[in-house]
Amino acid sequence: MALLEVEDLRVSFATPDGQLDAVRGLSFTVESGKTLGIVGESGSGKSVSTQAIMGLVRGARISGSALFDGNDLLTMDSEALRKIRGAEIGMIFQDPLSSLHPYYRVGWQIIEMIRAHDSSIAKDTARTRAVELLRLVGIPQAENRVDDFPHQFSGGMRQRAMIAMAMALNPKLLIADEPTTALDVTVQAQVLEVMKRLQEEFGTAIIMITHDLGVIAEVADDVVVMYAGAVMEEGARDTIFYDAHHPYAEGLLLSLPGYGTRERLVPIAGQPPSLISLPEGCPFRPRCPYAFDRCTETPPLLDVGDKDDHGSACWLPADRKARAGMRHQPATKRPVAKRAAKK
Template sequence: MVEHRMPQDPYLRVTDLRVRFDTEDGVVKAVDGVSFTVERGRTLGIVGESGSGKSVTSLAILGLHNARRTVISGEISVGGRQLVGLPDEEVRRLRGRDMAMIFQDPLSALHPYYSVGKQIAEAYRVHHPRAGRREARSRAVDVLDRVGIPQPAKRFAQFPHEFSGGMRQRAMIAMALVNDPDLLIADEPTTALDVTVQAQILDLLADLQAEFRSAIVLISHDLGVVSQVADDVLVMYGGRAVEHGSVARVLRTPQHPYTWGLLSSVPSLHGDADADLVPIPGNPPSLINLPSGCAFHPRCRWADDRSRLEVPGLRDAGESGHLVACHLSAGDRERIYRDEIVRVGVAR
């Protein structure tokens, strides 16, 4: 029985999500106790380096992990329906209709043997079994036109290799939107696109959200992209959430040393144009053998004995809704950010 959802409830609710993979080398703790919510009409940006758990989280929401090798625990609620433990067939009915995903590489996600339009029409007919070919084709052409592909009736019959990179990404968005899902997950939707096309794709997502009031999860390693389109941001490191809050608060007054590092390693319009970028030292941790305590402590200049021994939990960072997982006191974080971080030109 589907439980009724109150209007003010988030459309997507993830609570204490844990994802484990069994491998020959050991158990990969890909996601370790992540929680967040996304309401209709809002966008959550999830950021972090490769291996932080961003894409694994999104695939868990859509039920796309190999059930034989993956252990998932916690709660994932979409539209008031719990997905963890739901039979694969029931999750499949929701996938594409209630929730959909824009995959990172459209050239590999689209089948090279079938025309783009046929693949979009097939996605429509899966959830509308009574629809005929003519209706499905009309719907596919309409959605291709809606995402800004010129001459959509002609493009319907073309193959993925005949599309440019930007057009393939638009086609992937069209496929995700063909059934008007309420939840849209975009995994690095602007990767390998030039800045002009990137801006067009981001504007398109914003326009479509305004039209359909979809809840959007945007996965990216680029804080600049997230700052343009997201309402809230979740910073992940080593499979865990280290900072969470509104984009304005997290980017203007970041509280976690890892977030400082992400901001320091990208160019800023407000800093010294001749200043060197400051990379984060070291490498992301192994998800099989995570460091003890705070996973970021081997790369953190301000780590102490407590950081090496005790895993910090998310706690209030001093402003309502802004959470941080760090053992530094609020006063120390403010002093370090003001005296050492802002000085290199990352303040937004």
């Protein structure tokens, strides 16, 4: 059985402009010891879906199920959920400065985290554990730095302290929401390294939420590509990177600068749709270079390719060649600046 099984998750908010469907029927599974990468742009619902699972979203209508170790997190009472949150499922967020309390020492915050879940642990024991954790995530002179305030830590150290805190109770699942987005690449490399090492050592499952396909390529075993609140494509990492089926997944990969070439980039035309008034049928249809008649009907996640874990919410044929033939002419050049050139 998978560690976490999310089935048909829907999250919607009532706004003055109408109902906003942030997540529209999301399903995925996370296996123990594996990393699931969730990739998507802003507004794709990647963060709000995990926050909803953790009971951290207020004022939303949530439906579906999220079975963690066989128990549904969505129907659980808040007391039971609180016991799981932090202890069984750890979380790391993007901005480590606003996730740490500026008035309390880093060590104190880790100790509090440990004792909040098990008050029988003595303060001394918890402190020893805090030092151990900081050392584990590579904080130099952990026994001294444990008494520092968050502002005395650099950005990378803060994020590592957050990881230490999330790992304090040895959770089965770690949800990392853009954990390295605010960091420099060199520090990002260190943080990803720490996460990988911890996973190897403790067998923690990780959900890595990010917009950075490079990070996904580095850490994920399986990948879910989200757009406008729904899964566009899912599959093993290499399948997504080398055998993507969905035009959105393909478009994301194509829009990245090639390594060493300075050829013109191939952007995805247009902009993501408003979640209040989604286009009829496939949400990607207005931007899709392959769109055809059938796309006004919403495609379910269909099996494509020979691998049974590869699914794509697209009506296009599974065969790559047949697909290529259906692509419209590549987007024409920008129809502007003629007047400016004349000047």
